[in-house]
Amino acid sequence: ARKVKTACLVAELPGETTIGTDKLAAVLAFGIQLRHYKFKKYVTRSSSNDDNGDNKAKEDGLTKLVVHCPSPAKAQAAFESYRAIATGVHVARDLVNEPANMLGPVEFAQRAKDLEALGVDVEILGDKELEKLKMGAILCVGQGSARPTRVAIMRWNGARSKKEKPIAVVGKGVVFDTGGISIKPSAGMGDMKGDMGGAACVVGLMHALAARKAKVNVVGLIGCVENMPSSSAVRPGDIVTSMSGQTIEVLNTDAEGRLVLADVLWYAQEKYHPKLIIDLATLTGAIMMALGKEFAGLFSNNDDLVAGLNRASSATGEKIWRLPLDKAFDKAIDTPNADVKNLGGRWGGACTAAQFLQRFIKDETPWAHIDCAGTAMDAPSSPISPSWGSGWGVRLLNQFIVDEYEK
Numbered sequence: 001a002r003k004v005k006t007a008c009l010v011a012e013l014p015g016e017t018t019i020g021t022d023k024l025a026a027v028l029a030f031g032i033q034l035r036h037y038k039f040k041k042y043v044t045r046s047s048s049n050d051d052n053g054d055n056k057a058k059e060d061g062l063t064k065l066v067v068h069c070p071s072p073a074k075a076q077a078a079f080e081s082y083r084a085i086a087t088g089v090h091v092a093r094d095l096v097n098e099p100a101n102m103l104g105p106v107e108f109a110q111r112a113k114d115l116e117a118l119g120v121d122v123e124i125l126g127d128k129e130l131e132k133l134k135m136g137a138i139l140c141v142g143q144g145s146a147r148p149t150r151v152a153i154m155r156w157n158g159a160r161s162k163k164e165k166p167i168a169v170v171g172k173g174v175v176f177d178t179g180g181i182s183i184k185p186s187a188g189m190g191d192m193k194g195d196m197g198g199a200a201c202v203v204g205l206m207h208a209l210a211a212r213k214a215k216v217n218v219v220g221l222i223g224c225v226e227n228m229p230s231s232s233a234v235r236p237g238d239i240v241t242s243m244s245g246q247t248i249e250v251l252n253t254d255a256e257g258r259l260v261l262a263d264v265l266w267y268a269q270e271k272y273h274p275k276l277i278i279d280l281a282t283l284t285g286a287i288m289m290a291l292g293k294e295f296a297g298l299f300s301n302n303d304d305l306v307a308g309l310n311r312a313s314s315a316t317g318e319k320i321w322r323l324p325l326d327k328a329f330d331k332a333i334d335t336p337n338a339d340v341k342n343l344g345g346r347w348g349g350a351c352t353a354a355q356f357l358q359r360f361i362k363d364e365t366p367w368a369h370i371d372c373a374g375t376a377m378d379a380p381s382s383p384i385s386p387s388w389g390s391g392w393g394v395r396l397l398n399q400f401i402v403d404e405y406e407k
Contacts, residue, residue: 010067022069023078025072028067080212085208085394087211093389109151137248141180141260152221154202156210168218172279173196177254180254182236196282199280202220203222205393206220209401216401225256233253235250242262243263252343257281257353258281261283261360265279276366277361278309281370283353288373294380325354329354377390379392
């Protein structure tokens with residue numbers, strides 16, 4: 001009920017089960033913490049339906065939950081990791097829910113920088129550094145905006161050896177996507193404040209890993225950029241040079257996320273030589289045509305990596321479905337004018353986008369691309385995900401890391 005501020009819950013299991021009551025208590029509290037999320041940062045007035053009708057925004061619902069169980073100390077210890085994960089999910093939700101006027105590329109990078117308080121090493125690359133690195137793909141996306149482009153790099157070194165190769169997680173962070181010169185229809189364009197859902201997941205994941213002191217080395221990289229139309233914007237037909245040296249013919253400026261990822265993926269491999277790379281991006285509308293809004297699309301060059309992600313998906317309920325990469329899709333992105341074009345035509349749009357990204361993955365690097373366009377923002381609500389910005393992917397990747405690299 002809205003007016004209930006404190007509640008008690010009894011964690012009790014009849015008979016023998018595979019989960020103890022202490023773990024049950026922690027999991028129940030975890031679910032309630034995920035459920036108990038609201039984005040009311042900019043609400044200054046109470047609802048007109050409030051009984052007293054005053055003008056101040058009110059917090060409603062629970063403020064305290066007491067879970068009763070046989071061993072409270074054990075349950076509390078079990079809950080600490082869950083608390084860290086839930087907070088990471090909330091961080092990602094907050095980022096996706098923020099309006100674009102408040103969260104530009106610079107502000108987004110600063111949110112990553114705030115993780116230094118948890119012991120994460122954070123480096124921010126500005127325009128000069130990106131130009132020096134010859135990141136022409138990501139820079140072309142942001143050249144139509146008055147707001148400068150940033151790449152944020154977050155390193156968590158929790159493994160026994162800091163020299164151990166890290167897992168790399170890369171996120172598309174387009175803080176607002178008008179489509180650029182290839183401008184989108186106005187209907188629904190406000191949702192494009194969430195076109196950084198992949199990068200939000202990366203920041204939320206890094207928060208969770210650091211907060212629970214994960215025994216693993218992970219580097220998170222996000223490309224933060226705004227795609228706007230202006231006299232300085234990249235044009236359809238322009239050819240740009242990526243950090244990899246490959247040239248890209250930009251036939252549609254609304255296919256910008258793959259340009260962002262092309263440079264950040266290449267930088268991650270060149271700089272950190274990771275044991276594997278996972279990228280997350282609200283990349284294509286085509287993925288929703290294929291899978292709706294319940295599943296994210298998974299593309300990968302490595303069956304073992306897919307198997308691990310599928311196990312994590314089953315454990316967390318964050319659903320993924322593998323779709324094909326194939327040389328046949330390369331034909332759709334070949335062009336006589338450059339090494340590759342950023343548009344694959346009408347058919348198989350999510351597949352040709354993934355095939356484009358694979359051109360920026362070195363052959364020896366295990367890689368998975370997750371297209372979360374349908375799940376990271378405006379996803380179907382659930383008992384543990386009531387928010388427009390879902391924070392999708394934080395639990396999935398945290399579970400993957402726990403199961404595969406923290407055994």
